Amino acid sequence: MNIAIVLYDRFTALDAIGPYEVLSRIPGARATFLxxxxxxxxxxxxxxxxxxxxxxAELPEPDVVVVPGGPGEVAARAGGEVLAxxxxxDRTSTWTTSVCTGSLILAAAxxxxxxxxxxxxLAMEELARLGATPVDERVVFDGKLVTAxxxxxxxxxxxxxxxxxxxxxxxxxxxLGIEYDPQPPFDAGSPAKAxxxxxxxxxxxxxxxxxxxxxx
Amino acid sequence: MNIAIVLYDRFTALDAIGPYEVLSRIPGARATFLxxxxxxxxxxxxxxxxxxxxxxAELPEPDVVVVPGGPGEVAARAGGEVLAxxxxxDRTSTWTTSVCTGSLILAAAxxxxxxxxxxxxLAMEELARLGATPVDERVVFDGKLVTAxxxxxxxxxxxxxxxxxxxxxxxxxxxLGIEYDPQPPFDAGSPAKAxxxxxxxxxxxxxxxxxxxxxx
Numbered sequence: 001m002n003i004a005i006v007l008y009d010r011f012t013a014l015d016a017i018g019p020y021e022v023l024s025r026i027p028g029a030r031a032t033f034l035x036x037x038x039x040x041x042x043x044x045x046x047x048x049x050x051x052x053x054x055x056x057a058e059l060p061e062p063d064v065v066v067v068p069g070g071p072g073e074v075a076a077r078a079g080g081e082v083l084a085x086x087x088x089x090d091r092t093s094t095w096t097t098s099v100c101t102g103s104l105i106l107a108a109a110x111x112x113x114x115x116x117x118x119x120x121x122l123a124m125e126e127l128a129r130l131g132a133t134p135v136d137e138r139v140v141f142d143g144k145l146v147t148a149x150x151x152x153x154x155x156x157x158x159x160x161x162x163x164x165x166x167x168x169x170x171x172x173x174x175x176l177g178i179e180y181d182p183q184p185p186f187d188a189g190s191p192a193k194a195x196x197x198x199x200x201x202x203x204x205x206x207x208x209x210x211x212x213x214x215x216x
Numbered sequence: 217m218n219i220a221i222v223l224y225d226r227f228t229a230l231d232a233i234g235p236y237e238v239l240s241r242i243p244g245a246r247a248t249f250l251x252x253x254x255x256x257x258x259x260x261x262x263x264x265x266x267x268x269x270x271x272x273a274e275l276p277e278p279d280v281v282v283v284p285g286g287p288g289e290v291a292a293r294a295g296g297e298v299l300a301x302x303x304x305x306d307r308t309s310t311w312t313t314s315v316c317t318g319s320l321i322l323a324a325a326x327x328x329x330x331x332x333x334x335x336x337x338l339a340m341e342e343l344a345r346l347g348a349t350p351v352d353e354r355v356v357f358d359g360k361l362v363t364a365x366x367x368x369x370x371x372x373x374x375x376x377x378x379x380x381x382x383x384x385x386x387x388x389x390x391x392l393g394i395e396y397d398p399q400p401p402f403d404a405g406s407p408a409k410a411x412x413x414x415x416x417x418x419x420x421x422x423x424x425x426x427x428x429x430x431x432x
Contacts, residue, residue, distance in 0.1 A: 014237035014394065021230035021367065028235055031263045040267060046241055047247045049267040051256060100395075107405045121395060122413065151237065151397025160401045162397045169301035173414050178230065179316075179366025181405030182398035185356045188388035189397030193374060198389050 001165070003031040004062035004089065004169050008082055010072030014100040016050075019066045019138050022158025025167045025174045027084040034059055036081045044070045056085040059091045064161070068154070069100030071207065072175060078106035086111065095161060097146040099154035106145070107132050115142040120150035121191050122206045152189075155180060217381070219247040220278035223268050224298055226288025230367050231315040232266075235282045238374025242382045242388045248274055252297045255380070260286045261270040264387065272301040277308045284318030284370070287423065293324035302327065311377060313362040315370035322347050322361070331358040337364035337407050338422045368405075371396060387423060 003023050005016050018031075024031040035041050035052035042049050066085065076082045090096045098106050101150040103119040106112050107130035117132040117140055119126075124134040138149045139157045148157035159180070163171035187214035203209060219239050220258050232249075251257050251268035258265050281302065292298045302325040305391040306312045313324050319335040322328050323346035333348040333356055334340075340350040353363045355373045364373035375396070379387035406408035419425055 004245065013233050017229050017233040020264065023226070024263055024402065033264060045247075047240055049269070051265040053265070053268065055285060061229065066381055067309060069274055076351075100420055138397065139401075141288070148399075150393075152394045152396040152398065155368065156399050156401060163401060169411075169414060172402050173417060174416055175400060175402055175404045176407065176410045176414055177366075178368045179396075179405060180368040180400055181354065181365075182368065182396075182400065183372050184391060184398065185355075185372060185379060186388050188391045189395055191392065193397065194388055194392040195385075198392055202392055203387060214419065 001026065001029045001064065001065040001163060002059065002062040003029055003066065004059050005031060005033050005066045006056070006086070007035040007068070008041060008072050008076040009034055010044045010070055011041070011048070011068045012070035012100060012151055013048055015070060016066065017070030018152060018154030019097070019099060019158040021178060022155060022162055022174055023064065023066070023117070025177060026162055026170060030174060032059055032062075044072065062089060063093060065089050065093050065097060067098040067102035067105050067191055069098070069102040069104070069151070073101045073105050074207070077105045083109045085183060093144065095144050097144055097148070097157065097161065097202055099148045099157065100150045103127055103132065103147040106147070112145060112212045115145050116140050117142065117145065118149050119145040119147065122203065122208050126208055127142045150171060200210060217242065217245045217273065217280065218278040219245055219255060219280040219282065219338070220271070220275050221249050221282045221284070222298060222302070223251040223266060224288050225258060226260045227257070227284045227289075228282070228316060228367055229259045229264055229266070230372055231284030231286060232282065234368060234370030235313070235315060235374040237279065237394060238371060238372035238390055239282070240380055241393060242378055242386060245418050248353040250273055260288065269427055271296055271321060276304060278305060279310045281305050281309050281312045283314040283318035285318040285320070285367070287315070289317045289321050290423075295319045301323045302347060309360065311360050312361055313373065313377065314364045315364045315373065319343055319363040321347065321362065322363070333358065333363040334357050334365050335363065338419065338424045339417055350413055366402050380402060
């Protein structure tokens with residue numbers, strides 16, 4: 001099973017590494033990091049560089065596609081090779097997936113039209129604007145299109161997907177292997193749970209804040 | 217605040233990326249990936265390469281040290297530059313931390329002698345053998361030494377540490393930013409919760425299994 005993880009400049013590392021850490025543990029899985037060009041790709045904060053092992057064109061028919069989010073999604077969905085490759089790859093994939101604002105890229109490629117999907121909580125209006133039907137759930141399946149909420153939700157998506165691909169026992173073995181028994185020290189991981197002033201702070205600082213006003 | 221994330225051949229990606237994704241979001245933080253030599257470092261499964269921006273000697277006095285685990289820890293703690301660098305860095309660090317079997321490296325460097333610490337659930341006996349006092353908790357603080365359980369526990373550790381470093385509001389803002397509201401689809405993330413046959417499967421396949429027999 002070939003898993004294609006699509007990188008682009010200024011992606012968010014955990015969006016990609018969460019699903020990678022889970023899905024690469026499925027027996028027989030081969031995860032490959034791809035980008036428009038093979039070579040170094042820098043994350044959103046400029047502090048981490050991951051190597052894209054191959055360029056997109058070298059892996060045209062992966063079984064599973066994973067698209068991370070991050071501020072670089074704006075450029076990625078403005079056009080170019082990622083969108084074109086995604087449209088082609090989705091024709092033959094078994095699963096086409098995203099984490100966080102990666103769903104905006106899938107939507108821009110036309111792959112989420114009318115489909116139930118999720119994204120980072122700050123990007124839900126943008127997701128609707130791009131033609132998807134936003135669903136406020138952590139992991140959303142609509143046929144073979146699977147989308148996860150912000151950043152860390154890719155781990156939950158990876159496990160749900162592992163269960164579909166290889167069965168619950170394999171998924172549970174992977175969960176135990178990565179000791180995924182989360183115990184966050186605070187309960188502020190969603191806008192419904194975080195203090196209102198912190199939600200407002202992030203909303204105001206977001207690159208979606210201006211757009212939200214334009215939309216509303 | 218300088219955060220040094222120590223890489224070595226065959227580390228586990230999420231061990232490093234979980235704390236990185238949290239700690240790099242603290243205002244003023246600068247995360248740097250380091251290794252014995254600057255350049256590409258391959259993860260445990262050979263499917264991912266991360267660039268070490270600098271060699272260890274170039275960052276002798278970081279404020280925060282993060283040591284990931286992974287099968288490569290065996291070679292890393294067998295001797296060499298990582299252990300020597302850790303001993304020096306710990307003299308001036310504010311926090312010296314590990315995720316998963318990274319605690320075995322800290323212990324081999326002599327930094328956990330008699331200290332309360334944790335590790336991957338499969339490595340707890342080995343941790344004791346190396347002089348630490350194993351504690352079955354997800355994140356363990358003993359003074360400035362902070363250790364996390366297996367792989368995914370580095371996210372919880374990162375948030376706890378962010379709270380200590382920058383205050384709870386900053387930690388909660390980071391948690392909301394990465395939408396860390398975990399909802400695992402299965403409840404198998406610890407040996408106490410996973411089905412017994414899956415626990416036995418992993419225990420039998422573990423590189424610690426033979427050693428466990430030798431110890432017991």
